[in-house]
Amino acid sequence: MADSSSAVRKTAKVLVLIAAALGLALWLLTRTTNFPESELPAHSADPENGAAMFHAGACASCHALEESGNENPLLLGGGREIETDFGLFRVPNISPDADTGIGGWNLAEFVNAMLRGVSPQGRHYYPAFPYSSYTRMKTEDLIDLKAYLDSLPAVNNTVGGHELHFPWNIRRGIGLWKLRYLDAAAVINIDETDQALLRGRYLAEGPAHCGECHTPRDWAGGAETSRWLAGAPNPDGEGRVPNITPHQDGLGSWSKSDIAYYLKTGLRPDYDTAGGSMVAVQENLAQLPESDREAIVAYLKAIPARAKVQEASE
């Protein structure tokens, strides 16, 4: 009898130890890492290039102050609500306001948010903030972007938190998501001797984050890179985001100059216009140097052509 109760106690101890080891492993796997200040490159900020990064990323298309009558895209007070399958996201204030925006952040904190999706308080950001694209950005470009953002008006506007469904509301779990999906490597292999293509890939896969809307997502919200830019359900709800690969379902019939003209003016080859959230994106891309738009076009013509796949739910 004594032997059997001692065996039970031993088994219980082993189980507790296994549970503790698993818990510790999970805790370690999901913890955040900070961008060390010592790794910031010696670089003097160039706000003009920062403005180009701001337009490439069309930051204002999500972060502009959501307030009746506000048409100023440089007031980055946030507040827009995005309803998704995972729950309700509220777009934060990224104006340089010290109390309700990001005015109090230092450079390392900003770089950490953009490259690793980690807040100054050491919490994971949800990937609705497209750091899984920004993680491919050069730190120098981020330093320039921060300098530009700091030059914009401070907006005092408190934005509430997200309201997500279980299990997505467990923020720590994003650490596991990052292990699976956060990857600074380029998505598409290209001829790396072609400087325009390299620039186009950098812009499209990094700051311009085209893949965030134009690539379908899997069950956990990660990009399905095998269907890169092949079109996806609209994250805002109704309708669909188009296929922009060189397939006949996408931009196959568009010439390079058609795409460049569209990015500059918003007019398609049949003279219909851009619509939905692409309007703000296009109007930002129109402010890039022409060579950058042409680089994006070269990239869009070089990526693999993929047919659109209709989702079962559509």
Next chain:
Amino acid sequence: MSRVFSVSLILFILSFSVSASDDPVDVRHEMMEGVLDGAKAIGDMLKEKREFDAAVAMDALLVWQKASKEFGDLFPEGSYTGGEDKAKETVWTDREGFNKLLADFAREVDAAVAAEPQDLETLNAAAGPIFKVCKKCHEGYRLEGD
């Protein structure tokens, strides 16, 4: 009797065809096609894919002008198709914003017609703001995708 039947049949067919063409969904769709044809004519000139032709440009502007005055009546309550056409529900839930853009469209088109563009430069200056209003309206009030 057969005459009565024939007349009834004709009236029935007529009433059906009249009611079909009166359907605001069909009418707005057709009108939008006309607007797009105008955009093709003007766009090809701006892109220098065809030679500038003042009369063709004015015809297109007049089609836009007519549309700008009539569009507002073609989205009556109850004509939201739930996504079967491209009109987004916001046309009805944010009527004030939609009407404001229709007014912008009418104002810009009226100015373009009054300018009577006689060269590419004038046409470009007149059509640019109109295309911007088109985009603005498609941003908030049109469904995207196939």
